[in-house]
Amino acid sequence: xxxxxxxxxxxxxxxxxxxxxxxxxxxxxxxxxxxxxxxxxxxxxxxxxxxxxxxxxxxxxxxxxxxxxxxxxxxxxxxxxxxxxxxxxxxxxxxxxxxxxxxxxxxxxxxxxxxxxxxxxxxxxxxxxxxxxxxxxxxxxxxxxxxxxxxxxxxxxxxxxxxxxxxxxxxxxxxxxxxxxxxxxxxxxxxxxxxxxxxxxxxxxxxxxxxxxxxxxxxxxxxxxxxxxxxxxxxxxxxxxxxxxxxxxxxxxxxxxxxxxxxxxxxxxxxxxxxxxxxxxxxxxxxxxxxxxxxxxxxxxx
Numbered sequence: 211x212x213x214x215x216x217x218x219x220x221x222x223x224x225x226x227x228x229x230x231x232x233x234x235x236x237x238x239x240x241x242x243x244x245x246x247x248x249x250x251x252x253x254x255x256x257x258x259x260x261x262x263x264x265x266x267x268x269x270x271x272x273x274x275x276x277x278x279x280x281x282x283x284x285x286x287x288x289x290x291x292x293x294x295x296x297x298x299x300x301x302x303x304x305x306x307x308x309x310x311x312x313x314x315x316x317x318x319x320x321x322x323x324x325x326x327x328x329x330x331x332x333x334x335x336x337x338x339x340x341x342x343x344x345x346x347x348x349x350x351x352x353x354x355x356x357x358x359x360x361x362x363x364x365x366x367x368x369x370x371x372x373x374x375x376x377x378x379x380x381x382x383x384x385x386x387x388x389x390x391x392x393x394x395x396x397x398x399x400x401x402x403x404x405x406x407x408x409x410x411x412x413x414x415x416x417x418x419x420x421x422x423x424x425x426x427x428x429x430x431x432x433x434x435x436x437x438x439x440x441x442x443x444x445x446x447x448x449x450x451x452x453x454x455x456x457x458x459x460x461x462x463x464x465x466x467x468x469x470x471x472x473x474x475x476x477x478x479x480x481x482x483x484x485x486x487x488x489x490x491x492x493x494x495x496x497x498x499x500x501x502x503x504x505x506x507x508x509x510x511x512x
Contacts, residue, residue, distance in 0.1 A: 219410035219468065223250050226384065232346035233257045234337060234371075235388075236364040237265075237306075238285035239429050240352055243399045244388055245292045245422035246414040246466045247350075253293050258300045258340050259285065260333065260364045265306030270431065274307050280431050288428035292421050302336045306360065313359055314493035317502035323510050330507050334367045341371040348384040354471070355402065356480025356487035357392035359498055366476055366508060385471040392480075394489050400467050407472035414464045422463060476508050 231251040235241060238259050241248060248255055263281030264274035272280075286296050312326050341349065351368040352361035365387060372385055391398045401409055414422065426436065440459050456462040479500050481487045487500040 216409045216411040216467065219247075219412040219466070220250070222410050223412075226348070228348045228384075229254065230344065230346045231255045231348050231350060232341065232344050233350045234260065234340065234364060234368045235350075235352050236260050236358070236360040238263045238281040238301075239288070239432055240361070240388075240390060242288065242422075242425055242429065243390065243463070244466055244468070245425045246412050246418045246464075247388075247468060248292050248294065249418050249421060250412065253295070254298070255294055256298045256300070256344055256346075257289060257294060258302065260302050260304055260337065260367075261306045261309065261360060262301060262303045263306065265310065267307070274305065277431075278305075284429045284431060288425045291424035291428055300340065302333075302340070304333055304336075309360060309363070310493040310498065313498040313503035314496035316506050317497050317499050320502050320506045323506040326507075327510060330511070333363075334370055334511060337364075337367045338371040338374055341368075341375050342379070345379070345381065346383055348386060350386045350388065350468075353387040353389040353401070354474055354476070354480060355389060355392045356500060357390055357394075357397075359488050359491065359500075359504055361390055362480070362500075362504060363507070366504075366511075369471070369474075369476070370511060386468055387471045388468050393486060399462075401469065407469050409467055409469045412466045412468075414466065419460065419464050423460075476512060477505065 228251060231254070233241060233248075233255065235257070236259070240259075241257055248257075262278040263285070264278035267274040267277035270277055270280075282301055285301070286299060289296070289299055308329075312329060316322065316326060349368055349372050351365050352358075354362055354365045356362065369385070372383060375381065375383060389397075389399055389401050392402060401407070429436075456465070479487055484499045484501050488498055491498040
């Protein structure tokens with residue numbers, strides 16, 4: 211089975227005509243790949259980051275708190291590059307370092323979920339409060355794809371919040387997810403080849419792409435990560451010259467892919483084997499896996 215044919219994302223957005231879009235994403239910079247989508251949705255779009263951004267503090271030789279402050283300031287500047295004011299931004303402030311520490315402990319002893327329940331209940335409740343307070347007509351989150359455990363955690367708690375919102379408020383809201391990456395970064399910003407759900411694509415205008423460039427430049431702390439993506443895009447470019455696909459990083463970034471969240475069994479691995487889920491991920495050399503780290507949380511709250 212191969213990728214389903216992508217549909218017209220611009221037409222989809224025009225027909226839906228969303229008035230109260232709400233992004234709930236894991237990290238400052240997760241929105242970077244969807245700067246065009248944010249611009250199409252308009253200035254009423256709200257963006258909420260679940261974590262405080264402190265995860266890679268050691269790369270800059272600063273404390274987790276100092277690194278979190280850097281990331282959050284960058285995120286405000288980045289949002290302004292695509293027309294979203296600070297009043298429409300919110301950081302829930304959960305420490306990536308602490309989340310990962312608990313992921314690693316759960317991997318070692320999954321039965322200890324009761325000792326971590328209050329911590330994850332606080333995250334779940336914070337996400338729910340954001341949804342109930344804003345009353346969105348569409349919820350947009352990181353795709354459930356087994357590429358990053360905090361992406362999947364954010365997706366799952368956003369799903370829980372939407373489920374409760376529809377049930378308790380008796381109001382409809384669409385649910386959309388955004389592919390980030392999986393198999394490290396081998397598949398970036400696209401759904402994988404066996405994805406069965408609907409896929410939509412936006413083709414950015416020059417003005418939208420220029421705004422996306424400004425957003426990227428607003429995240430200087432992520433230069434190393436962006437360099438990894440650019441290296442991948444270089445190889446994609448070689449293939450593109452032969453196949454007619456994108457020939458540069460910016461040409462690749464000029465296309466954005468998203469889709470409605472299909473029916474998902476969250477208790478099943480995103481990939482057949484745990485090795486391919488959160489590949490090489492760890493906390494202080496202790497592995498982080500779906501079966502050990504995420505599944506106990508999902509079973510506790512599903």
